[in-house]
Amino acid sequence: MTTVDVHQHLWSPELLAALRARREPPRLDGWTLLLDGEPPYEVPPAAHDPALRAAIAADDGLGLALVSLSAPIGVEWLPDAEARPLLDAYHEGALALPEPFGAWAAAGVRDIDAKGAAEDLDRGFAGLQLPANALADEDGYARCGPLLDLLEERDLPLFVHPGPAPGASAGPGWWPAMVPYVQQMHAAWFAFQAFGRPRRPRLRVCFALLAGLAPLHGERFAARGDGPARPDPGVFVETSSYGPRAVEAVVRALGVDAVVQGSDRPYAEPPQQPGFGLGGAAAYAFRIANPRRLLTG
Template sequence: MTNVDVHQHLWTGSFVAALRARTEPPFLDGGDGGDGRDRWTLHTAGEPPYEVSPADHDIARRAELAVADGLGRALVSLSAPLGVEWLPSGEARPLLDAYHEGAAALPRPFGAWAAACVRDIDADVTAGDLDRGFAGLQLPANCLADAAGYAHCAPLLDLLEARGLPLFVHPGPAADASPRPGWWPAMVPYVQQMHAAWFAFRAFGRPRHPRLRVCFALLAGLAPLHGERFAARGGAEGRKEVDRNVFVETSSYGPRAVDAVVRALGTDVIVQGSDRPYAEPPQSPGFGLGGAAAYAFRIANPRRLLTGEG
């Protein structure tokens, strides 16, 4: 048994080099490759340029932080808002290969989620990536927002179900590049994507994949708090019991939001995720709900999500 954070981001040298090799979004420029003193500038198709601190992706420093956080395992994932998964396979593959190469070589306590091209689905390639010991597969929420998305991604989800591995649903790229405050993507399109993905899984994902374990980032955009409205409008479907194989993680939220989701879902399907380095882990592991909640969020529930046991 170990404390787990299911949601962190850590760019390895191979992935940084692959981003630097590009001249179209997503790409990285500025600095000299990561000596901790320069700034990197990230360019994506749907967001303003973003200044990235190389120190945030220093592997030794991040390992020390994970230990200081009391973690026995920290799962990193591809930054899906970059839009890598949505590129044509010929463009996506070098970035995905670089990500998998670096992530598979990370030292303890790190593990990682695999990633896949969603424009051109290739389950055989993803199977090979999963063979390298990844915890499961991350997919962007905006590829799982409706029936067509679930039909398109079915080969990948079938693969996970057959192997007993979980799916991690993370916000994908923000589509609107019009002028907005820098915080807008995190507060509007990311949340909207997660909200849609939560209900799309209920409507289309679970009937097609009855054994799949899935975790939604950022408390599924607080979609579970709409349970009363769903019960009023969704009839018998809206009154079903909580699905114990559908989890939400806590990144960027604090005690008030987590307490509200606990009231909606209970403590059995909430797992800790921090989104480090973009957000800090909670100061109180149980979000003020007590030691039993901390044990559930950090140990018991992540174990069930990742292994199906417990």
């Protein structure tokens, strides 16, 4: 029985070197991350020390911690000639991480390279992460269709994570996490209902940060949208940065089988109570049973 965290970030030495080799954002100047439209961010070196992070994962009792490319830095939205060296570095580094780490693959969404994404997925990744702002409308689902085809062909899940938040520097430091990231996840949740699920009935998908709490709008969707929300055993949400009140509310909306543990380390930590105060059965569901269904079907 493997305990799983589906959402962590760990920048390998290969990815760090590739970001430092760039002369335009996104790039690293030493440990300072420089992005378009956002203030410089000082990256804590210890947060991306593989040995230290492996020890933390062991302390958390994890049998598997899935890392993903940090989609807000915008690698997936670069032209393919710029994105490919960073994607290659990410994939090489992620596969070299020590136990208990596994990883989500990543893919460009500006210039779709289905052949390259297929080769990456076939190297043993858990599934594919795509930025939420690439799957926010019908055009996004059409553009990313070849990537979603790969997941269905291989029976692998999709992980939807917030993408870049340009222009967020006008607000306080917490603004991107609280406004554009949440808005992106909210839009991606309803875009999947409208354009994703009808055309891809077999695709399993996990939305980061409880899908921006979009599931809590089910009553409004029933009144103003397409009728009552239907149970969907292939849709999951992960818990990063949220606590007992939000998780309990989402469980009431979606059921206990839809929630999986995600911590978003090193930007947040897992909850003090693995079941978010909902008991041992919920903890087992969030950390073991539900992640197994997400990852393996």
